[in-house]
Amino acid sequence: MLPPSPQPISRRVERTQDADAAIRQTDSDAALARLSAVKKGYLTDSFIGHLVPRSQLQLPRPPLINVGTYVRSYSIDHLVEEWISISKQEHKPCQIVSLGAGSDTRFWRIATGPYNDYLRVYAELDFPEVTVKKAMSIRKSKQLSTVLGPPENVSLAQGGLALHSPKYHLLPCDLRKPPSEILPSLLGDIISPSSPTLLLFECVLVYMSPEASSNLIQWFVDYFQSSAVSPNPGVLGAIVYEMFGLQDSFGQVMMNNLRSRNVSLIGALPYPSVQTLPERFTRHNFTMSKALTLREIREKFIPKPELARISALEMLDEVEELNLVLDHYAITWGVDLDPTPELSSVGWTQWGMRTARGLPDGHESR
Numbered sequence: 001m002l003p004p005s006p007q008p009i010s011r012r013v014e015r016t017q018d019a020d021a022a023i024r025q026t027d028s029d030a031a032l033a034r035l036s037a038v039k040k041g042y043l044t045d046s047f048i049g050h051l052v053p054r055s056q057l058q059l060p061r062p063p064l065i066n067v068g069t070y071v072r073s074y075s076i077d078h079l080v081e082e083w084i085s086i087s088k089q090e091h092k093p094c095q096i097v098s099l100g101a102g103s104d105t106r107f108w109r110i111a112t113g114p115y116n117d118y119l120r121v122y123a124e125l126d127f128p129e130v131t132v133k134k135a136m137s138i139r140k141s142k143q144l145s146t147v148l149g150p151p152e153n154v155s156l157a158q159g160g161l162a163l164h165s166p167k168y169h170l171l172p173c174d175l176r177k178p179p180s181e182i183l184p185s186l187l188g189d190i191i192s193p194s195s196p197t198l199l200l201f202e203c204v205l206v207y208m209s210p211e212a213s214s215n216l217i218q219w220f221v222d223y224f225q226s227s228a229v230s231p232n233p234g235v236l237g238a239i240v241y242e243m244f245g246l247q248d249s250f251g252q253v254m255m256n257n258l259r260s261r262n263v264s265l266i267g268a269l270p271y272p273s274v275q276t277l278p279e280r281f282t283r284h285n286f287t288m289s290k291a292l293t294l295r296e297i298r299e300k301f302i303p304k305p306e307l308a309r310i311s312a313l314e315m316l317d318e319v320e321e322l323n324l325v326l327d328h329y330a331i332t333w334g335v336d337l338d339p340t341p342e343l344s345s346v347g348w349t350q351w352g353m354r355t356a357r358g359l360p361d362g363h364e365s366r
């Protein structure tokens, strides 16, 4: 989750040849951070080791990164579980579409947990270079592949770039392309416009232009609202996790470090403060949108016994530095309800983080 240290500037020609390789590389950073947090006891995830090459040999990350990874994971897990549990109350199994999913293991964690029955579809989208590796890792790992169902119901497609199973789908694409050119053929036969659907954007939109991100979100809004597609559209929710407020000196250092790796954080530019983040969804007329920094979540939303447990795992000297970093990462979530009140259940309006005392987040829509 953190800005990596600057690396020697490589030759300009190499940089321009495959600028996207550097973006894809951020998936290894995320997967290694997760593996480290698991090895150190912050998180439980028996699947990540099957998606990281030579996972036993990987060194742990510094405590500050482990804590950040924990808070990020806690927050998104919490929102996803709440979403599925509202779907359960509504007797409407939900769909999750993870965009820029990388080596994420969330599908396997849900499918082997108590919420599996309320999950209808889980689709992951990423660059073909990433999906082909993930498809191979899934095929090679018995632990990953058995969760997908009987082998006869699991198939590779598009020359190994895609994988399909009854619930889980892995799909190759470049999310910057016009959504109407890529998404209908990828998702048209997989997702249903009448099921509650949650979009996950975990550290991906920051690498895309604000315009491309906006087009992507608008495509889903139109898909669910268009009466030509469905007379009874499903509720659409979305979660974004990423950096923001990069105009200050910390942000400039982070941007420069990543620029030296040929990664531009172009998507963070419209969001100078946490107050501006909900605009990501309100500009698409979402009914509700909220944002919290990871620092706010760590201080007010993680139950005290959990905080005590993770504090005992490793010595963390740099609390000020931790706060500075967590102040620059946020979770934004929003929900787009049917404008006809009788078609919208109260449950969805309550979707959000709960404070450590179990109360709803209490932040007004920003």
Ligand SMILES: C[S@@+](CC[C@H](N)C(=O)[O-])C[C@H]1O[C@@H](n2cnc3c(N)ncnc32)[C@H](O)[C@@H]1O
Residues within 6 Å of the ligand: 023, 024, 025, 026, 027, 030, 031, 099, 100, 101, 102, 103, 104, 125, 126, 127, 130, 173, 174, 175, 176, 201, 202, 203, 204, 207, 208
């Ligand atoms: C920082 S990683 C995050 C991976 C995963 N969501 C997680 O949080 O562990 C960013 C991911 O987004 C993917 N990505 C970035 N831009 C993309 C694009 N234009 N099209 C498809 N995937 C993209 C990268 O390949 C990478 O897997």
